[in-house]
Each structure stands twice: as structure tokens, then as C-alpha cells.
Amino acid sequence: MTRTTPARPVSVEAVFPELAARRGRTTRLHPRPGRPGVRESHVGGPMLWPQDEAWPVCREPHPREAEGYAPDEIRSARAAGVHPPRRPWPHVEAEGPVPFIGLAQLFRRDVPNLAAGPDGADLVQFFRCPLTHGPHYESRYHLRWRRAEEAERAERLLGAPPEPPLLRWEHELPEPCVLHPEEVDTYPWAEGDSLPAELIARIDAWDEAQELEHGPDALSYQSDLSIPPGWRVGGFPCWASTGPMAIDCASCAAPMRLLLTAEGYETEGPSHSWVPLEDRDPSLRGGASIRGGEAVLRPTRLRFGRDRDAHVFVCPADAGHPPRWVLA
Structure with missing residues (x-):
């Protein structure tokens, strides 16, 4: 629609x-909740990501956390219309590396106003670290540009990206959304x-x-x-x-x-x-x-x-x- x-x-x-x-x-x-595909522009959907390419991670130190939310439990709770439970943070050092969470990917073929990237890149992928940084609880972001045609020719695409065991807040995990x-x-x-x-x-x-x-x-x-x-x-x-x-x-x-x-x-x-x-x-x-x-x-x-x-x-x-x- x-x-x-x-x-x-x-x-x-x-x-x-x-x-x-x-x-x-x-x-x-x-954006509206839906089931976007890997070759579509979206928020929160699967990234067009070659399987043999390393997923981006945040290597900066992160403050220790006491509790958090498991990604799969966030998804289940949303489907049920309830709040997810908080879990104790695993007894491991919280100093990384921490997988970035994919927030969105945009193709120029879908979004004409999208600026061209370096070397003619026409696909941009937007990420955020799910943990905070420094005394002011700042976020870290990451941008990845691609040529869509080259990425789509990859022999195999990544199925499920790595995720941290817990997120600091439920709102760090995007709901998969199709775009209009x-x-x-x-x-x-x-x-x-x-x-x-x-x-x-x-x-x-x-x-x-x-x-x-x-x-x-x-x-x-x-x-x-x-x-x-x-x-x-x-x-x-x-x-x-x-x-x-x-x-x-x-x-x-x-x-x-x-x-x-x-x-x-x-x-x-x-x-x-x-x-x-x-x-x-x-x-x-x-x-x-x-x-x-x-x-x-x-x-x-x-x-x-x-x-x-x-x-x-x-x-x-x-x-x-x-x-x-x-x-x-």
C-alpha cells in the first residue's frame, strides 16, 4: 500500500x-511492520550481506550492565503484546567486541533522493551498537556503503547475523518494517x-x-x-x-x-x-x-x-x- x-x-x-x-x-x-526481504529497502529487516564478510562489531569499552533483554524474548513479547522480561547480565567482561545491530538498509532504486556513496555505491546499510558508551550513555553508529549489484552476486548471503546475548533496552532492537x-x-x-x-x-x-x-x-x-x-x-x-x-x-x-x-x-x-x-x-x-x-x-x-x-x-x-x- x-x-x-x-x-x-x-x-x-x-x-x-x-x-x-x-x-x-x-x-x-x-516504515510499517512487515516482513521485508534481503533485497529490499527496510528498517530492521535482513541485511544484504555476503556470508564471507565479517559482520561489524563495536570494539570500544562499554560500561558494565546489571540486567538486559534477550533479543528473542523481545520478539516473542512483541508478538504477544506484552513486555519482555529483564534478565541478569552474563558474568563476562562487557568490553567487547559487541555485534552492531542492523537498523536499516536503503537502495537508491527505491529511494531516489538517496545520495550516492563512494565509488558509485547505491546501497547504504545503517547500524548501531546496542550498548552505551561513556558517562553520558552515548550511542555509536556505523555506515556501510555497497554496490547493490555486486552484493547481490555473492555466492552465499549471511542467514542470521550475530547478536549480543542481551540488549540494554528493548528499544535497541528494531521491529522489521517495510517502507513506502x-x-x-x-x-x-x-x-x-x-x-x-x-x-x-x-x-x-x-x-x-x-x-x-x-x-x-x-x-x-x-x-x-x-x-x-x-x-x-x-x-x-x-x-x-x-x-x-x-x-x-x-x-x-x-x-x-x-x-x-x-x-x-x-x-x-x-x-x-x-x-x-x-x-x-x-x-x-x-x-x-x-x-x-x-x-x-x-x-x-x-x-x-x-x-x-x-x-x-x-x-x-x-x-x-x-x-x-x-x-x-
């Missing part, structure tokens, strides 16, 4: 004509130096006027007109938690480009206007119209930081330069 973003409640370019020159395109991925890519217009975050100060002031004044007139159901630029929530490729980053940040390449200092945004929730609170038509009850309005429960609101079961966006940035000057990860 396709997913169709409703038309914006008002035309942002009619209200702020200057934004026409700053319009961008982003591909909403619309959809391109939509998007506009920059209105804060700091992401737009001219005079334009941001007018956007803020418009938001205030909307709130005075319509109260809690009022539209706002950030929530309803600029950047859609959920998993998306390309476009502009949302800076709701941190405020705008300059993300430059560590190798060449070039301003980096947003490759991918991963988010724990597909919709929440004021962003419900972005929920696709196929996931709505047309007889109801606002957040009450959303159908599908957890499968629509939080389909991947993942979390990033305190329910922030995980942005993956790449260097436009040289795709081989190291990516950067930002929780914002």
Missing part, C-alpha cells in the same frame, strides 16, 4: 513567498541562522497569531509546514532539541549534507497533520483520526536519545569521507 501525505493545511509559499527559493525535497520512508517511500516538499528549520532573521521573525509572529486565534489546535510553521516527522532521506534537519548546528566534514571542512534522519516516533503531539491519508479515519479530525495504533505511531520500536532525531550527515565533496551522527 502506498502512503500519501495530506496537503499542507495552508500553502507555506503563499504565506512566505521567499521560501519558494528555499524549497527542498525529502523522501518520507513511512514518498517524496514531499520541505522547508528549512526556522531558528538561528538557518533562515534570514527578518523571515524568522515573521514566521514567529505568524505562529503567535495562529495560536491566539485557534488556541491549542493552531497551526505552526515548525510542526505543520516545514519538516515532516519520522524516517526520511534528504531534505533539511530538524533542530528541535539542540537548535541549529554547523555540521562540517572532519576531513575537508566542507558543509555536510543530510543523508538520513531516523526518528523514534512517526508522529506525536502537534505533528499529526503529517499522518498519511491511508492511516486516518476520514470521519474524525486531528489526532483522534489516526488509525493503526503503535504500528503507525511507533512502527520501528526504536528510540534515539530522548526521542530525538538521529541525523546522518555525509560529505558532498567526497562521499568517502567519514559520516557524522547528530542527535537533535
